Amino acid sequence: MPDMEPFEVRELRYFVAVAEELSFSRAAERLGMAQPPLSRAIRQMERRLGADLFRRDSHRVYLTELGVSLLDHAREAVDAVQAVSRRASRAAQTTPSLVATAKPGIATEILRHVVREFESLAGAPRVEIVVSGFREQTTMVRDGRADVAVLGSPFERKGIEVEVLAIHPRVVALPADHPLTERRRLTCADLQGEPMPIWAKSSPSDIAYSSGRDRGSAIAADEGPVAGPTVSDPAQLLEVVSLGQAIALIPAWLAERNPRPDIVYAPVLDASPYSTVIAWPEGARAQHVARFVRTATELYVPREVHA
Template identity: 45%
Template sequence: METRELRYFVAVAEELHFGRAAQRLAMAQPPLSRAIQQLERRLGVVLLHRTPRAVALTEAGSVLLREARTALDAVEAAERRTRRAAGDQPGVVLAAKAGASRELLSKLLAAYAAEPGAVAVEVMLCGPGEPEFLLRTGRADVALLHRPYDTTAGFDTEDLHSEQQVVVLPKGHPLANRARLSFEEVRTEAGLPLPRWPGRDGGHPDGAGPQVRDHTQLFQLIALGLACAVVPESLREQLRDDYAVVPVPDAPAVTTVVAWPPHSRSRAVADLVRTATRLQLRAGGQTGNT
């Protein structure tokens, strides 16, 4: 299969309409239809059910869509990393979630800068779920990720820090004085909805509340009495007095990891990972905020 064919198929599979897919690809519809038919003949399977009114993926088509996205992301990542390696100024791009791992990130950058042969580090601070995406697509060389919020499958990783979770409630909430709450009690007794997170951040417990993009927006909604949220315990350091925080012992622990592509041969990435691991060992596993 050619990457061109995969791009054609992904466009049709996502649009489920040949006309819209052709428009998205800036090409005519007939050659697009022929390309998909040729791909089906080569694979010996039917990828799409076509009727005069609708286009639907077959089971084989669903599998190819998933695999094609992964393959195209890998090609895109290879292109970006190759161009970056050929640049005049060597450097490494580190992705992290804005507002998370602040202490760890600060210590890591300072410790790495003191290393012999350290290169410039470009830090990309972004929303929930985005560091993983940036790493998979080659926009970042290394990332700080947080299980179970981020998926680390396909990456090499080193665990840096684990912590429990708490529920954040508005100040004066009826449950604010409880010593602990179960996750089920948060759902059924808090009287406030959990937020909805962006699709890429599937590890967050999703609720029926307002959709949020980041923790700043989330905490404002909580202060207004419009939502509650289960978050890593270290985030309480960012909160003012108008919040109540209660431990949720049965919520899954959150582990901060440093992640990088397994095929990476970058010395800068290796040195950055080594520095992060050394910081973790010095702190006895208690380094940083998630």
């Protein structure tokens, strides 16, 4: 049987858009094109495969088993091509630049410190700092929008390499009138059965970490936490706790920066720590990226910071 003609990157972009939106009209809007040519392109892909990527009815579009299996590979291919284009464009500039990203908080503070030190080195390129949102950093490194990122636990390791810069213990944030505030020693098992906030876009492993059911806990990860409200930033999380809607495991540094009369912070003896890391693309060989990483690791010798 002859090999099938390879998909074009354009076709994979179309497929990913429809797979993520589960709507041809929304995907077409996202791609900035009309719906009919998008539908034709997907049908052409299916004809070449000899199988359907999507099931369609009058109410919805959903992925077939083949479509599900193709999606991750298609994303990786699209990200890889975008990454090559973006990094080549930056390297071709008259004055080469490096893009570094982090979310607000301790990560941006560390990043600013590293950038100041890096830019003081002879021949170092200009660094553009991009403040990114929750869970955006690893995607930006993989698809080339950023060359390096400072991020914290938990994070997806796929497609990136990391070096640890700092390790912080985690504490539990409790409403001031919660019965657990009377306990002098707490473990993850003591938190079982309590509602905990769910971070937006969390994977099962993220939820296990956030609830103390990861490898650092004696509680089995598959037991599952009691789901509290969904949150998207630390300020929202602390408000949820203060209102008595949930308790939360948080980095000790976040507790230290947010003393409040309506929240009590308590150590949790067996909670796995919060790590802050520097991340860069897997297999990257660019000298300025390696130099930036080396600057970061020389400034921040990884050690556990006790609460």
